[in-house]
Amino acid sequence: MIRFQNVYKRYPQGLEALADINFSIDQGSLTLLKGHSGAGKSTLLKLIAAVEKPTAGTVLVNGENVGALKRAAIPWLRRNIGLVFQDQKLLFDRNAFANVMLPLAIAGFPPAEADRRVHAALDKVGLLDKARVMPVALSGGEQQRLAIARAVVGRPSLLLADEPTAHLDEGNAREVARLFHEFQQVGVTVVIATHNEELYMPYATGRISLAHGRMEAGA
Amino acid sequence: MNRWLIQQRAAFALALQRLTSTPVTSLLAALSIGVALSLPAAGQLLLASLQQLGQGSAATPQLSVFMALDADDKAGDKVAAQLKSHPGIAEVQFVSRTATQKRLREAGLAQVIDSLPKNPFPDTFIVNPRDTSPEALESLRSELAGLPRVEHVQLDSAWAKRLAVLLNLGRTLVWLLAALLAIGLVALIFNTIGLQVLTKREEIEVSRLLGATDTYIGRPFYYFGALQGFLGGLVACAIVYAGFALLQERVAELAELYRMGFSLRQMRAGEMLAVLGLASALGWLGAALSVRQHLRGH
Numbered sequence: 001m002i003r004f005q006n007v008y009k010r011y012p013q014g015l016e017a018l019a020d021i022n023f024s025i026d027q028g029s030l031t032l033l034k035g036h037s038g039a040g041k042s043t044l045l046k047l048i049a050a051v052e053k054p055t056a057g058t059v060l061v062n063g064e065n066v067g068a069l070k071r072a073a074i075p076w077l078r079r080n081i082g083l084v085f086q087d088q089k090l091l092f093d094r095n096a097f098a099n100v101m102l103p104l105a106i107a108g109f110p111p112a113e114a115d116r117r118v119h120a121a122l123d124k125v126g127l128l129d130k131a132r133v134m135p136v137a138l139s140g141g142e143q144q145r146l147a148i149a150r151a152v153v154g155r156p157s158l159l160l161a162d163e164p165t166a167h168l169d170e171g172n173a174r175e176v177a178r179l180f181h182e183f184q185q186v187g188v189t190v191v192i193a194t195h196n197e198e199l200y201m202p203y204a205t206g207r208i209s210l211a212h213g214r215m216e217a218g219a
Numbered sequence: 220m221n222r223w224l225i226q227q228r229a230a231f232a233l234a235l236q237r238l239t240s241t242p243v244t245s246l247l248a249a250l251s252i253g254v255a256l257s258l259p260a261a262g263q264l265l266l267a268s269l270q271q272l273g274q275g276s277a278a279t280p281q282l283s284v285f286m287a288l289d290a291d292d293k294a295g296d297k298v299a300a301q302l303k304s305h306p307g308i309a310e311v312q313f314v315s316r317t318a319t320q321k322r323l324r325e326a327g328l329a330q331v332i333d334s335l336p337k338n339p340f341p342d343t344f345i346v347n348p349r350d351t352s353p354e355a356l357e358s359l360r361s362e363l364a365g366l367p368r369v370e371h372v373q374l375d376s377a378w379a380k381r382l383a384v385l386l387n388l389g390r391t392l393v394w395l396l397a398a399l400l401a402i403g404l405v406a407l408i409f410n411t412i413g414l415q416v417l418t419k420r421e422e423i424e425v426s427r428l429l430g431a432t433d434t435y436i437g438r439p440f441y442y443f444g445a446l447q448g449f450l451g452g453l454v455a456c457a458i459v460y461a462g463f464a465l466l467q468e469r470v471a472e473l474a475e476l477y478r479m480g481f482s483l484r485q486m487r488a489g490e491m492l493a494v495l496g497l498a499s500a501l502g503w504l505g506a507a508l509s510v511r512q513h514l515r516g517h
Contacts, residue, residue: 051428072432079430089425103429105229108222150429 001027001158001189002048007057009043009213017043018213021057025191027157030184030203033193035210041193044210045160048191049081050074061158079107082151082188084161088143090135096122096146097131103154121153122146125179141172148179152188159183161192165199173199226435234442237415238450248411248447252404252498253454259397260486260494261459266389268483269382280351280374284344284363287370294368295342301366302344307359310347316340341370401501404451408444408505409512415440416513423514437510441503448502452495459486 002025009018018040025031033041046052047059050066059067066077090099100121104114122128125145127138135143144164151159161180165173173196181203184190192200197207209216238245284302286295295313302311319340324332348359356374364372416423423436467483474481486494 049428075427075430075432075435077430078428083428089421089428091422091425093422102426105226106426106429106431106435108226110222110225154430 001025001029001062002191003058003060004044004047005058005060007047007059008055009040009047009052010055016213018047018054018210021215023208023215025189025206027189028184028187029205030180030190030192030200031206031208032197032200032204033191033208033210034195034197035193036195038212039210040213041210042162043213044208045162045191045193048158049083049160050077075106079103079154080156080158082154082156082159084144084147084151084159084164086163086166088135088147090143090147090150092135095132095134096127096138099135099146100150100153103150107154117153117155118149121149124152124182125149126175139172141168141175144168144172144176145179148176152183157187157189159188159190161190163193163195165194165196177203226438230435230438231442233439234446237439237443238446245447245450248407249450249454251407252448252451252502253458255400255403256451256455256494256498257458257462259393259400260455260490261462262389262393262396264459264463264484264486264490266386266393268481269389270386271481280348280356282346282348282356282360282363283373283375284346284366284369285371285373286342286344287368288339288341290342290368290370298344298366298369302346302363307349307355308346309349312345314343314345316342319343401497404448404498404501405505405508408447408502409509411447412440412444412506412509413513415443416510433510433514436514437507440510441506444502444504444506444509445499446502448498448500448505449495451502452498455498456486456491456494 004021004023007018007021008016010016021044033044035041043052047054048061048066050069054067057067058065061077062080064077066074069077091102097118100118101114104117109117119128119131122131125148127142127145127149130138130142135146138146144167148161148164151161159180164180165176168176177199180190180192180200184203184205194200197204284298286298299311299313302308316338320332320338323340346359346363348356350356350359360372360374363369423431426436463483463485467485470481470483
């Protein structure tokens with residue numbers, strides 16, 4: 001599903017974010033990316049989603065070298081990836097329903113089918129009764145669940161999450177961790193960058209540990 | 220409905236929503252565009268109206284051969300015979316000095332004519348030449364001017380030619396003005412859309428991460444530009460229509476005084492559609508250039 005071969009990432013200012021990264025992640029697994037702040041976890045996720053390009057090496061997603069993708073091909077890759085961010089990146093000028101609808105609108109789903117999917121996604125994360133609520137009126141945990149609903153509504157085969165529980169209390173964090181496990185169980189490949197390894201311990205099928213941009217242990 | 224159509228409809232609805240969410244700004248932009256477009260539109264229409272004057276004149280050039288005031292009937296007959304037998308002349312029509320005086324008297328100038336001590340008009344021959352090329356006309360004019368007792372020969376199409384040249388000049392000026400204002404319109408929309416792209420930066424970034432293509436992101440802006448152009452076009456049509464409606468009566472009165480076959484005509488449906496289509500296309504172009512420029516930074 002995902003394969004890194006001798007991957008390096010250096011930023012123009014000379015900062016080496018990743019060096020000599022090699023691992024592979026199987027379809028349907030739940031992999032934890034561990035490491036301190038600045039270890040390179042977010043950069044690694046960005047390389048998978050083609051938000052960044054590797055300075056050297058190969059990043060393969062479903063057999064495709066995403067580092068070599070042309071600009072026009074990147075959107076099609078991302079439509080098959082669900083992204084969950086630490087800061088959620090919700091749009092605060094529209095309600096919960098419209099936020100979850102966005103990936104389907106981008107993909108051009110027929111309205112009836114899109115409606116059905118949005119309802120199902122909101123139901124899955126327990127926010128169906130808050131479909132018409134604006135994000136600003138939701139709690140931190142609800143906002144994160146809304147972001148997860150948006151990430152999975154297009155039924156991606158790969159779900160990438162960057163510190164999804166960083167700002168949540170324990171109860172909400174456990175609820176979010178359980179949701180990721182549920183998606184993994186139905187065949188979605190889940191990669192979570194986290195400080196809180198313990199939270200996902202019961203569900204994780206693999207771990208990648210980073211320190212100062214280098215791998216400490218393989219998946 | 221296929222995906223392409225669904226996305227077009229959604230983008231159009233979004234553009235319409237953005238336009239109506241800031242009614243004052245949208246209205247002011249439409250007014251600026253409308254005023255700018257109304258100038259070349261009105262100019263074009265004015266030229267089209269003026270063209271009627273030229274079309275009202277003789278289609279083929281004619282020569283008026285004026286006899287000397289003291290020329291007698293015998294001299295007139297002699298000239299008439301020469302004109303009729305001339306190989307370069309297709310047709311000759313004689314207008315006597317009495318007939319001219321009568322026609323002008325009927326045209327409302329009786330008082331003026333009666334105040335004159337004697338008939339001031341000469342006998343005249345209206346000549347239709349066979350060859351209407353400028354060289355042939357000039358040659359014929361010189362030749363006829365040399366006939367005995369002929370006082371003056373006038374080429375009647377000269378004023379129509381001058382009008383045609385002036386109309387061509389006017390048309391060029393209108394096109395120049397239109398081109399300049401079109402560039403201004405594109406720049407205005409470019410700027411408006413540029414500001415919108417900046418305010419929607421967050422939405423654009425999120426959409427990109429969710430798999431939006433540049434075309435998807437740009438589409439609502441294109442529609443916005445086209446809609447703003449369309450509204451500007453509507454304002455321009457309204458300004459020209461109202462302006463011409465106000466002027467029509469006054470111009471008709473003036474033309475009547477000078478006995479000119481001239482009237483201002485209103486915009487036709489096809490012309491209105493052309494203004495609306497052009498304004499929309501320019502709006503779309505401004506938006507497309509702006510999106511292309513501003514999305515580069517994302």
